Amino acid sequence: MAANEVRSETRGGIRRRAGRYAVPVAVAGVAAATIGLVPALAASGDPDLPEITARQLIEKIAASDTRALSGTFRVSTDLGLPALGGLVPGLAGPGGGGDSTADPSAKLTELATGTHTLRVAADGPERQRLTLLDGSDEYSLIHNGDDVWAHDGKSNEVFHEKGAAGGPERHEEPPVTPKELADRILEAADGTTSVTVDGTARVAGRDAYQLVIRPEQRGSTVGSVRIAVDAANGTPLKFTLVSAEGGKPVVDAGFTKVDFSRPAASVFAFEAPKGAKVTEGAAGRADGHPGLPGKNAPEDFGKGFAEGFGKGLPGLGAGAAGKGPEVIGEGWTTILKLDTGAPAPKAGEAPKELQGLLDSFGDKVTGKFGSGTLFRTKLVNALLTDDGRVYAGAVTKDALVDAANAGR
Structure with missing residues (x-):
């Protein structure tokens, strides 16, 4: 056909x-x-x-x-x-x-x-x-x-x-x-x-x-x-x-x-x-139901990843002053930015579990924004800058670095 x-x-x-x-x-x-x-x-x-x-x-x-x-x-x-x-x-x-x-x-x-x-x-x-x-x-x-x-x-x-x-x-x-x-x-x-x-x-x-x-x-x-x-x-x-x-x-x-x-x-x-x-267990958990990807699908997916990522890393939580992620862009190239308000841990300062994560799939990157660590998967990538900002989405490394360089 x-x-x-x-x-x-x-x-x-x-x-x-x-x-x-x-x-x-x-x-x-x-x-x-x-x-x-x-x-x-x-x-x-x-x-x-x-x-x-x-x-x-x-x-x-x-x-x-x-x-x-x-x-x-x-x-x-x-x-x-x-x-x-x-x-x-x-x-x-x-x-x-x-x-x-x-x-x-x-x-x-x-x-x-x-x-x-x-x-x-x-x-x-x-x-x-x-x-x-x-x-x-x-x-x-x-x-x-x-x-x-x-x-x-x-x-x-x-x-x-x-x-x-x-x-x-x-x-x-x-x-x-x-x-x-x-x-x-x-x-x-x-x-x-x-x-x-x-x-x-x-x-x-x-x-x-x-x-x-x-x-x-x-x-x-x-x-x-x-x-x-x-x-x-x-x-x-x-x-x-x-x-x-x-x-x-x-x-x-x-x-x-x-x-x-x-x-x-x-x-x-x-x-x-x-x-x-x-x-x-605790009652009342709210779970949404997925459907076909629409205009907001990348945003929802990226937000879920960023929030889950933050919960798993000490100090990331909901961001500075309890603020949630900021949306950058739209559609499939949506990026979620989370300002943690806390610098990323330096080598040797991180807990053993966190250091293991960094060593497993984190790559150092640099740009106008300074330096940070890029976490890669085949679908979702995340950039954790050394000054405590997180950029995450179903986007390429270049897209994350560009967003960080723009100071957005």
């Missing part, structure tokens, strides 16, 4: 963060429990399907009424990071689970590197189950109504949180129709993104169209995002994220089996095994 490209025309009005509505809630809920992606794996064979435009395919995704599914999928992630293994306290994020090996905020960070096999089931926004099948000891995460349970089979520890799956109400009015949603997504791409339909694929035995999203701005580390969409029901099935550097995908995650029938209620039932240590 020839590629059909759609670029939005400039329209007035406020840009809406409409991308999150593009993925059916049941699928997005499961994805959020892992690494914020809707995964699938393309098999061999390219089915002959009717031609469809990018706008029509986005409308098809939006119109999907998929609320239930089950299946098995594989996630491969290659950020170009060393094995952190708890190198820096706090990188796992706030979990509230103390030392529990079942705490999801710590356990699911394992998905950030390597290849993993998972079994998943979903029945609407209130019930999801994910089981990590690596090795002989399973790890399960279950959301059933107001309860979230996690069980680590190896240690026989259980983590429980009441009401954690909820979150603050979003007051932004969602799009009324699939066409309106498509319009908003394409408007959000305004001048920064190309959206195309690029052929077809077989995904876990199902016919699918391939939606390709590419940044049009120079300086982004994102090469492309490819999503396979079920031709019959519009459910996103395949997600592959490629770095602008090329090579092995940063994320290649995929269903090997998928079934859209409703799972039995017993799948989401959980009772702590006899003798298990049960840890109660």
